Amino acid sequence: MAGKVIVITSGKGGVGKTTVTANLGTALAMDDNRVCLIDADIGLRNLDVVIGLENRIVYDIVDVVEKNCRLEQALIRDKRHNNLFLLPAAQTRDKTAVTPYQMKELTNTLREDMDYIIIDCPAGIEQGFKNAIAGADQAIIVTTPEVSAVRDADRIIGLLEAEGLKDPDVIINRIRMDMVEKGNMMDIDDMIEILAINLLGVVPEDEYIVVSTNKGEPIVLQDKTKAGQALKNIARRIQGEELPLMSLERDTLVKKIKRIVGLA
Amino acid sequence: MNSAFTFKVNTRGVLLNLNPEVKFEILKEELKNHVNGASTFFAGVDLYLNIDGCCFQADQVREIMDIISGYQDVNNIYFTSKGSSSKNENRYKRDTVLIKGTLRSGQKIKYPTNIVILGDVNPGAEVIAGGDVIILGKLRGVVHAGARGMVEAQVIAFKLQPTQVRIAGYISRSPEEGISSEKLFKPERAYVKDSAIVVEELSI
Ligand SMILES: Nc1ncnc2c1ncn2[C@@H]1O[C@H](COP(=O)(O)OP(=O)(O)OP(=O)(O)O)[C@@H](O)[C@H]1O
Ligand SMILES: [Mg+2]
Numbered sequence: 001m002a003g004k005v006i007v008i009t010s011g012k013g014g015v016g017k018t019t020v021t022a023n024l025g026t027a028l029a030m031d032d033n034r035v036c037l038i039d040a041d042i043g044l045r046n047l048d049v050v051i052g053l054e055n056r057i058v059y060d061i062v063d064v065v066e067k068n069c070r071l072e073q074a075l076i077r078d079k080r081h082n083n084l085f086l087l088p089a090a091q092t093r094d095k096t097a098v099t100p101y102q103m104k105e106l107t108n109t110l111r112e113d114m115d116y117i118i119i120d121c122p123a124g125i126e127q128g129f130k131n132a133i134a135g136a137d138q139a140i141i142v143t144t145p146e147v148s149a150v151r152d153a154d155r156i157i158g159l160l161e162a163e164g165l166k167d168p169d170v171i172i173n174r175i176r177m178d179m180v181e182k183g184n185m186m187d188i189d190d191m192i193e194i195l196a197i198n199l200l201g202v203v204p205e206d207e208y209i210v211v212s213t214n215k216g217e218p219i220v221l222q223d224k225t226k227a228g229q230a231l232k233n234i235a236r237r238i239q240g241e242e243l244p245l246m247s248l249e250r251d252t253l254v255k256k257i258k259r260i261v262g263l264a
Numbered sequence: 265m266n267s268a269f270t271f272k273v274n275t276r277g278v279l280l281n282l283n284p285e286v287k288f289e290i291l292k293e294e295l296k297n298h299v300n301g302a303s304t305f306f307a308g309v310d311l312y313l314n315i316d317g318c319c320f321q322a323d324q325v326r327e328i329m330d331i332i333s334g335y336q337d338v339n340n341i342y343f344t345s346k347g348s349s350s351k352n353e354n355r356y357k358r359d360t361v362l363i364k365g366t367l368r369s370g371q372k373i374k375y376p377t378n379i380v381i382l383g384d385v386n387p388g389a390e391v392i393a394g395g396d397v398i399i400l401g402k403l404r405g406v407v408h409a410g411a412r413g414m415v416e417a418q419v420i421a422f423k424l425q426p427t428q429v430r431i432a433g434y435i436s437r438s439p440e441e442g443i444s445s446e447k448l449f450k451p452e453r454a455y456v457k458d459s460a461i462v463v464e465e466l467s468i
Contacts, residue, residue, distance in 0.1 A: 154387070
């Protein structure tokens with residue numbers, strides 16, 4: 001098996017990387033893939049909390065690279081899906097505890113046994129970012145409809161290209177169509193026009209995400225939420241399915257996006 | 265041409281040829297203007313002062329040095345008297361650097377030549393050119409053309425919505441409101457006219 005390594009990154013902090021990682025991981029596992037999530041946010045770990053596995057951590061990623069334990073010992077199996085695993089970050093160390101080379105080795109080992117390896121990247125463009133992208137085949141950039149977040153996303157695309165990670169995809173998170181329509185929020189096609197990369201999906205602002213984060217239950221486990229549905233659709237697009245964007249956006253907008261991303 | 269000095273870029277740095285036929289007072293004035301307009305363009309660059317054919321008094325040399333060291337963060341300043349090619353004053357105008365692809369936030373390019381970009385210049389990106397800047401895409405970032413004082417420099421883009429455009433010592437910004445979201449490309453040109461940067465539709 002040769003799994004795919006995907007890094008979830010953003011530049012700007014707090015835009016939803018960890019939320020997206022936990023949900024895409026869960027959704028991919030629900031579609032019968034073997035999935036491993038890596039929390040690369042060493043020192044500020046919280047993917048374990050969001051996915052509800054905090055109390056099972058014994059070893060972490062630094063233990064693995066420092067050979068205090070074997071990789072299999074550090075992997076935590078999800079409580080709901082036995083084909084979903086988490087490699088947690090160390091909380092008591094910092095980003096320099098791992099090198100890009102070690103990350104590459106680690107992801108290459110995991111590749112043999114997994115369909116997808118999803119890496120939750122820390123905010124920023126320093127060492128933690130460099131580690132997180134080192135082993136990745138593909139990058140997904142999360143942004144919100146704010147000028148500063150889009151600017152940071154653009155910067156990240158440039159840095160990824162310089163590292164040889166071409167053609168990243170983008171997820172626009174926390175969009176509120178009521179505000180966009182009133183002209184109080186950046187328009188999706190304005191964002192895509194600047195970034196000029198493929199739009200993988202749009203996730204609406206959803207207060208249930210906060211509830212689900214606090215409960216440690218990814219929102220894709222819920223059937224009826226729009227945000228959960230959007231994230232499930234993104235997982236299906238990652239698996240190669242061609243799905244139209246949800247009806248969150250008006251028709252004309254969808255057409256525009258398609259035109260811009262080259263689908264129509 | 266009777267300008268007081270000309271520039272030539274070579275692999276070691278920038279050669280500044282002083283014109284022996286120009287009066288010292290005029291030379292001084294023009295150098296001062298140039299220094300004021302050049303901003304940080306010479307940062308980290310070695311400057312070679314070609315005084316071939318010139319005849320200066322000691323304190324005149326000192327005055328020139330004082331003025332020249334006003335180029336911000338210039339690296340080293342040397343004197344030379346190699347047979348100059350002062351007829352080549354527009355030499356760098358003919359040299360052009362081609363950039364393939366979009367410049368994204370945080371990316372900065374700087375050449376003493378013309379620059380042609382096959383892509384967009386996004387907000388947060390910066391282009392600095394000694395000559396013209398031609399963007400075969402959208403300009404939304406910062407561009408400085410004629411950065412070493414060449415007032416005739418121009419900026420051309422398929423869509424001109426820069427954060428800021430500078431030409432030689434002049435600055436202009438896009439209007440704060442009314443950024444048109446028009447999707448049609450309409451090539452435009454920015455240049456200096458009567459001491460201000462003006463933008464006009466490019467007629468090809
Ligand atoms: N679509 C959404 N609707 C509502 N709240 C959201 C949404 N996406 C994320 N959030 C909330 O935003 C906050 C930040 O999310 P998250 O921790 O996933 O961001 P991050 O990019 O990983 O942050 P950091 O850069 O600190 O790692 C969380 O409280 C989360 O619940
Ligand atoms: Mg996070």
